[in-house]
Amino acid sequence: MPEPVIQVRPEGLYVPAADLHIDPRRAVRRAIITHAHADHARAGHGRILASPTSRALLEHRLPGTPVSVLPWRTRHPFGKATISLHPAGHVLGSAQVRVEVDRETWVVSGDYKRQADPTCETFESVPCDTFITEATFALPVYRWPEPADVATDVLRWIRHNRDQGRSSLLLAYSLGKAQRVLAELHRHPEAQAVLGDPVVVHDAVAAINQLYRDAGIDLPPTRRIEDRPTGERRAPIVAIAPPAVDGSRWAKRLGVHDHAFVSGWMRIRGIRRRRAASRGFLLSDHADWPGLLRTIEESGARRVLVTHGRPDVLVRVLRERGVAAAPLEGPWEPAGEEG
Amino acid sequence: MEDFCRLYSDLDSTTSTSRKVSVLRAHLAKASPADAAWTVYILTGGRVRRAVRTAELRQWATELAGLEEWLFEESYATVGDLAETIALVLDLGLPGPATVEGSLTHWIEDILLPLRTEDDPVARRQRVVAAWSAQHTLGRFCFTKLLTGGLRVGVSRRLVVRALAALTGLEDDILTHRLSGGWEPTEDNWALLTATDVSSSVGARPYPFFLASALDDGPDSLTGEPSDWLVEWKWDGIRGQLVRRDDEVWIWSRGGELVTDQFPEVVEAGLKLPPGTVVDGELLAWADDGPAPFSSLQRRLQRKRVGAKLLREVPVVLLAYDLLEWAGRDIRSLPLHERRAMLDGVMRRTEGNGMRLSQALNVGSWAEAARLRAGARTARAEGLMLKARNSPYRTGRRRGDWWKWKVDPLTLDAVLIYAQAGHGRRANLHTDYTFAVRNAEGELVPIAKAYSGLTDAEIIRLDKWIRENTRERFGPVRSVAAEQVFELAFEGIRRSRRHRSGLALRFPRILRWRTDKPVSEIDTVANLENLVERLGS
Structure with missing residues (x-):
């Protein structure tokens, strides 16, 4: 069995083929940061890779750490992996990370929402084999008004x-x-x-x-x-x-x-x-319950890994619908004030 | 109904009492008499007899939202309120209007109440779904709340009275009296409630109870000499007010419920008093010639009506300690020593089975009182009552004249082993805890569940620790590493076959989080069994 494209390490999500981390919790050599919220963007990394609109926010929040920009939707080779960033619609510059290794595609959603937001890029659905989704509001009671x-x-x-x-x-x-x-x-x-x-x-x-x-x-x-x-x-x-x-x-x-x-x-x-x-x-920058289900369906993923919030509920629903799903146990922060 | 929804939302979004009073006053001023009556009824905790089984409501909402049953249950576990969960999930499958048409009275009397007589489940479902379809999320919440019993919104009876007083210019006491005991929401009753003529209101109506405040610092902080105070045992029963008027006797509980039928022997004793007499006292189970443990009384409280056998096994008495009405006259403004002197005379007519006088204790000094208090458990009392001899019988909990000086609680140290998320304000936080002590084999056995006693900051800190130290999950319950030690307070302990430790605590609660104590120093079943022996249960 080949090595997973993305692994969970004590410091956070890791892409072995590219030797870089995504939103790590501890200081690492090289990290892709999906967005500038404190629970995703931590200080002390050797180098940060981020979307064009995230850069200024990261430099403001983490002064002193060099930030390199990955233009939207452009595929970059990193070792044996090809990596690109796609808008997640969470806040300005928030990105999903697409990682392709040997024709297998994984997408890390980061935090995302599906509602229109005049202050940031609109979420774009990215087809993939394995989708790693957040589940902050993964219960049917969470549905956002207009x-x-x-x-x-x-x-x-x-x-x-x-x-x-x-x-x-x-x-x-x-x-x-x-x-x-x-x-x-x-x-x-x-x-x-x-x-x-x-x-x-x-x-x-x-x-x-x-x-x-x-x-x-x-x-x-x-x-x-x-x-x-x-x-x-x-x-x-x-x-x-x-x-x-x-x-x-x-x-x-x-x-x-x-x-x-x-x-x-x-x-x-x-x-x-x-x-x-x-x-x-009630105004949230995360996907509500219908938003989560719709996004997972649109990804076309064969497998869904669930982080943050209520992975247990979402995993069970997906499995009952015939989607291979599993919680991704890791060093995630418990759901915070931000939401 | 739209106005009522807005009232609910306004009351729910402030913690300021004066703001709530003004919001409610403004609402009642605009509402029709029928709507005002229902509003007062609902906010004072009045319940509408359940029209539909909650299992049905759950099922219909789950179907309409297109959910699996377990998913509804997960949602309920997080939300912590059934009606709220129903209202929230209905948003998934049932569109609703922007505003709810029709008055509160229309929704209750024409839609909700008739559901009680709808025996056909299909028709019942249709009617409830039609009702939900005509409401927005908040309307569905309020309606479903009423449908399942009642709707509480952090408004006390006293607050409603204040709003009514602001509206009518009447005194609080008059309004409280008019509202007490089985007040029904009708236009006529609204007119009587707000009528400015205050001449008469009799019948079964009780007086509002005067409640004692806790004396935390001991009696040295009280003004005057010990001889200015009447000292009695603080009995470990339930408060009761016996109303003897016309040809009848009514017994009211402190919660404003009529409990007459539960205590026939007290009724019999009360009938020996002349009409126009109201006595305040404590209902207690009685064995031989003294109070029986509270657990005996509980056997009686669990029954709406009592059989002859139980009546024989667990007789109850009303220990009378105050006289509020005599010869049809409200004497609450007389000083306590005069009321007590009259009560002594009154009780001579009926002393014996069913009613007894709560004897005053002879206390020469506060030191003597402290010695009596230390022995309260042996006398099956919870401590002492100290009442100012010259005080009137007031309304509600007013500090100054009546003090309860309770015995210090019993305590033990136990370790946290299970945690469960709370409900309502504490939904999503682990606030229901199970604690264990060690048995002879060295195993941890559950000794108590406790919900309160921690500060909000401690609850949040402990919740975080629980999430990080979960061993296993059983539905909403988590087992955690046995590391956190707590000091628990409790009021009594007895042997119990239903508990694994063989012991049951009465009213356990958390006293302190003992971060300084290692798990090796928690209490054992053996020390607690010794305690049971010492207290002689």
Whole structure:
């Protein structure tokens, strides 16, 4: 039996034919990084390979590590392997990794979603023999509403808060989710009427916004909290910040405010109440249950290996449908706040 | 129904009591009398008698969503709530409207309640599916919640009363009284509830219970001398209020349930009192001439009606400790010492089987009280009650006048061996734990399950450890490496043939995570058996 094209090593996924790792958890000589979220992009690698739009984000997050770009969809020889990157639709620059060795093709999905997102490349289905998929939201209860409908709910909430004299704080992961929320709100027909002044963003979000704008993503103008005119310090505002900011001194500067989490986890009331004890809006950068099943089908893979989240459930469903599937046990992070 | 869904969502997305009060007040002000009545009924924990079996609902939702049965069960295990799971999976196969048409009353009275008399399963399914089809996700959740019994949303009875008080300008106590005991959701009752005429409301109605607060620091922190306080045993039974009016006797539990039929001997004793008498006390199983263990009372509590044999084997008494109404007059504002003096007189008419006076204890000093408290377990009490002699009978849990000074709990050290994900707010986190001690052969045997006692931060830390140290998985249960030691508190221990350790704990809970203790130092079945001997069960 030939050696598997991709193996699980203690440090993470490894491609023996190319002698490189994919999203390793420990420092390695050479790593392909699918996207710039902290649980995939770790510091200390000798060299990083990434998509064109990921590069600036990785250099921002991991200063000092050299990043080489692999242009989208272009096949590069690495040892006995041929490797290419394809958009995963998770956040700006997020990539699936296609690895071909001796005419056998494997695809590592990384994190991905199927919903349209004005702030990143659209997911592209890549045919393969073995598909390694994530399973963060692999349960039938996870199904995402239309982003436009979510934007309507968010704007209604903002308007209600303002009527009560309160500011509105949207808690969203600073890389990807925050930009998507901004863009989705901005393109809603009622955005101008409800939002008025530019949205206030936390510095962590502002830094990523700049990188998105540099990459040509159309984001509405935003401002920092310091930029509020002195006379308007008490007027209700709309702000976006990463979840860790909740309850911080920065958040206190918003004055009386309501907060809301923006995440796929908000689908479940118990999780919403535990993480937020407040309002939750359902906008996820991962595939929902129908999205996972559709993607696996479109890949045409003979075999599916499942990582992250709920591999047990997805594996059993696939097996019952006659697809060879197995959990890929490895050093994955447990499902985090990001989602 | 759309308004009710929005109310639910607003109440569910804030933890601020004042915000909830204002949201509810605004909702009740706009609602029709019938909708307002149903809203109050539902939020105070009122239940609609189950119209459809949950097994059927599960099955229909699973079919409509196109799922295998096990997949629904996995979803349920993660979501932790059946109605919510049903509402979420229905999104996969059943499109719904953007808003739900029709009033809350229409949905309950014209759609939900008639389902109870639909005996044909096919027609029943059709009607439920039609209802689901006319609702969005949140509507399906609320409707299915009601269909399966009730809908709780972190709103206490007291909060509903506050909203009603804000709406009507009536006092809390009047509203609580009007709402207590079997309040039915009708337009007429809504009118009576909110009526500004406060002259009379009698019949079976109980008074709201006054609840004691825990005295954590001991009585030295109390104002006044020991002689300003009435000291009694804190009995280990269930609270009961006996209402004697007209030709009848009603017995109310603290939860606002009528338990009259469960305690015929108490009813018989109560009938010897003159009409217009209300007594507050503790229902206890009685053996020979003293209280029997709580486990005896449990045998009675498990029955809605009691047979002659059980009545003989486990007689129950109401130990009376307060008098709330006398000669048809509400005397709750009189000081306790006056009410007690009257109670002594009242009880002479019926002292014996069924009702007894809870004797005050003679205590000259707090040191003497502390000695009595230390011996409480032998007297089958949970500790002492300290009540200010000059206090009125208040409503609810107000600190200051009534204190419960409980005995320190018993404790043991045990190791965590199984963990299971919790429900509701704790769905997706491992919060249900099974602990073990060592038996004579050196094996670990389960001693208790416990759910509470850790902080949120500790729960998250322990959850992470559990995921990383799982040995085996049995459905939702994980067995973990036997490494983490916890100190458990419990209220009692007895022998039990149903448990592998041969022992059963009463009300076990986690006291501390003993990260400093090695597994070699956990308790053994042998030390616990000694404890059973010492306590003389």
